[in-house]
Amino acid sequence: MRANTVYKRAYNQCLDILAGRPLGAWPVSEARLAGLLAVSRTTVRAILASLDEREILRGAGGARALHRLPDPRDYFPDRQTETVAQAVARRFMQWVLEGDCRPGQTISALDLARRFGTSTTAVREYLTHFARFGLIERRQNSGWIFVGVTRDFATEIYEVREMFELRSARAFIALPGDDPAWADLDAIEREHHRLLRDPDGRDTDFARLDERLHRLVYDAARNRFMREFYDLIAFVFHYHYQWNKADERERNRVALEEHLVYIAALRSRDARAVDAACRAHLRTVRATLLRSIGPEPARAGVLSRPASGPA
Amino acid sequence: MRANTVYKRAYNQCLDILAGRPLGAWPVSEARLAGLLAVSRTTVRAILASLDEREILRGAGGARALHRLPDPRDYFPDRQTETVAQAVARRFMQWVLEGDCRPGQTISALDLARRFGTSTTAVREYLTHFARFGLIERRQNSGWIFVGVTRDFATEIYEVREMFELRSARAFIALPGDDPAWADLDAIEREHHRLLRDPDGRDTDFARLDERLHRLVYDAARNRFMREFYDLIAFVFHYHYQWNKADERERNRVALEEHLVYIAALRSRDARAVDAACRAHLRTVRATLLRSIGPEPARAGVLSRPASGPA
DNA sequence: AGGCTGATCTTTATGCACAAAAAACCCAGC
DNA sequence: GCTGGGTTTTTTGTGCATAAAGATCAGCCT
The missing domain is CATH 1.10.10.10 (Winged helix-like DNA-binding domain superfamily/Winged helix DNA-binding domain)
Structure with a gap:
């Protein structure tokens, strides 16, 4: 009911x-x-x-x-006061982030439904929705496969991200001076300085600030496809963030510094400087992600093993 | 059952x-x-x-x-031998293309289920899946809205398309000489000449050939996000194609000619020529699409007025 | 040993009917 | 035109039946 x-x-x-x-x-x-x-x-x-x-x-x-x-x-x-759909979404995220879920693993909708205490329909609905990110794939009549963030996946996503963000940054510096985005940028910059002075904030402080900055830039493109793509990026970021705690403090500091260069470039409205700062930052971010994924296991064991039957 | x-x-x-x-x-x-x-x-x-x-x-x-x-x-x-899911997909496409559906109109899942002779669950599943294209949107506890191809939508999609296709074309000319894509390109070129000589082919001949060429280029990027984006482009193309039959013959001829220039540029492996040919073609395609949509009614009536379809 | 076959059993996906929540609709009265 | 009452429709979510996949196992042949 x-x-x-x-x-x-x-x-x-x-x-x-x-x-x-x-x-x-x-x-x-x-x-x-x-x-x-x-x-x-x-x-x-x-x-x-x-x-x-x-x-x-x-x-x-x-x-x-x-x-x-x-x-x-x-x-x-x-x-x-939480909708079943919201509850499923929350619990699925939690389940994934807790790491019960490795790339290449099959996901049973029925199992999740039991785990979450809901019907299979609710789970199915969420999975079909979530599949848009490409992190899970449906096997006809069989189940779902958690693709996860493989090396290929990361490379491909960052290729697109670079295109989108460069484009958005160009759009950003073309915004009129009275656009509210500039005030947001100021506020974000202040937060950066605050976090640099006091690096003992909670883990999520940096993640949230990072997302805020990049989303602000993305929104300048006024393009729903780019904006939606950032939802995927954000998820991958959080997912990866959960797994790679090594050097976290240092990595965050570097990212914050790069952000400040990026912000200064945006405010200067110098297209070339913006390109350079954006590229440099994205290179760092991608390298961090790839390092945390580790080397790809010879391209074979990812999808070939669990596919014993005729799928 | x-x-x-x-x-x-x-x-x-x-x-x-x-x-x-x-x-x-x-x-x-x-x-x-x-x-x-x-x-x-x-x-x-x-x-x-x-x-x-x-x-x-x-x-x-x-x-x-x-x-x-x-x-x-x-x-x-x-x-x-057709799965319920397949049947729903087919019948939904048919329903949309028959034009019972105007931008801004609400879609009732129950109504569709009755129309298609299936349960609401099957329809819901399809709608949540199809929503990834952004052509329909969910209103919580209320229903679905057919966004349709508005002027904004078309502009945004073509902005992304240009980025992706230029990138893919660059990747294409970097393919090794023995890649099967080159043979495919030859075959596609021959089809173009055939169609130019005999323009009385069926309507869908051109559409299919167009998709074949562009998909070939897109695949060269080896990027799942770009590849998937073409699914959306293809749908919009077919959708719009259904509605704008004016000057069809002439438009197709122009497109075929532009394709030939594009193909020649690809084969020459001259990056600058490829860029120029690709840009020129996409400009034409976008102009055609925008013309068929017509002027936007002053930014207000998009959701309030059910009239003023894409025709 | 070890892989293949055929038989039996278990689990999961798929699809539908149905109940309640929530939205949408109609309408008289002020 | 707004208010509140009654009624109809639609969405949301669950439970359940069957199709189909997957697991297990004893025999058999190399």
Whole structure:
């Protein structure tokens, strides 16, 4: 049976709104509340009915009034406000990143469904969606194969990334001076200096900042294909990041320095300098990734072994 | 209930094999037959049992013998050998190309399921898969929207296409002289001359030849992301081709001429000439596409007005 | 030994029917 | 034109049946 997560999320959100209100009249129409919570009126009615039953609200229509303030026990726990699809996505990522999953390994949808406590349909839906990244492949009537980030995969992705990012950087320096992207760039630069001064931040601080900078550049291209491609890059980055903790501190420092050169080049609007800084940085990043993957095992053992049957 | 299309397809294929055999001994092991038909031994066993029941085969193991030749009535009709997934894909394409679908229109999975005579699950699976092209978008808890080939979409796709194709063409001219791609290129060139001499071929002849040439170039990049991107280009090309029949003959002639220049440049291995020819051709193609889309209605009505299709 | 065959058994993918959640629709009354 | 009530449709998710793949094993022939 389908879970009513939309209702619960919207209900919680509604409590937040009410929490800041004085007791008494609160004449908000169903339609207006629906717009506010970004849900349908059907859901709003369910919420109002529930609030009425709990005697938080009273009356109807223009005569609706806030009767008592909500307290923490009125809220639904966070766990219950997550869609099944979201839960599957989260748990799959977690499962992959925990490393139970090696390149060339087969993935059983049924097994994942049991692991995640959902139906196979939910898992299947996620896998078909995730397959767009090319990290998993479907074997007809058989199952899924985790391709993983092989050496070829990494090389190919970085070939495309270089093209896209150079192009985007060119578009970036062509942005008008009053474009909000420039302010974002300033903020990002400040964060870089902060992180360089205090390198003891959490692991994810650098990763997040890195993504923020590159996405900002990518967005300048105003091209949905380039933008979407960055989703893949980001995943590969995080995936690889999880696996290669060696020299992490030093690597991050180098990357931050390169970013600062890149940022300065962007601000100078000198196309040649931008190209150089971008190329240099991407070369470093690619080298790091390839090093963490290690040498390819003679091109044979990746896909040939698990394919014992006629597939 | 799951349909046994794999079995039926393999069964038909098996009849084909038997049709060319003399009556008498036919000692082919189950495992070998499984490899031959590219199915599991479980399916082979079902096929053998069926052939035995119909008295086409007799005996077992080394003593298996062909008792009578199969006749046309033994075959399963083609209609039944198609997977549900394949059927949905085919019928969706047909539905889109028939033009029941305008940019900005919502798509109901339930409606499609009824139309195609399948379950909603099959349709959903296909839609999530097809969404990778960006031609349709999912609205959470609501449905799908057919984005279609808008002016922005076309501009963005061609920006990427130019990057990819220039890169691929560069890779192409770096191929060793004995690479089979050169022979393919020769064959494609001959087809071009044939089509120019006899322009009364079927509509799809040109489309197919165009795809063959461009895919050949793309493959030279040895990059899965570029290769996959061509799937999208091909779809957009066919989609648009369906809608713009004006000046078709003349457009095709121009394209064929440009292709010949492109091919000559590739064979000359002159990077500059290749760039020029490739750029010139892509400019033409993009202009054609944009003309067929028509002017964008002031950036506002894209999603609000269901009218103003690509025709 | 070791690979092949045929038989039996187990597991997984595929596809559908169905239930509830949530959106979308219609409509009278103000 | 907005409000709120009732109704219809669609999406989301689950459970389940069957097709098909995969695993296991005893016998048999080199």
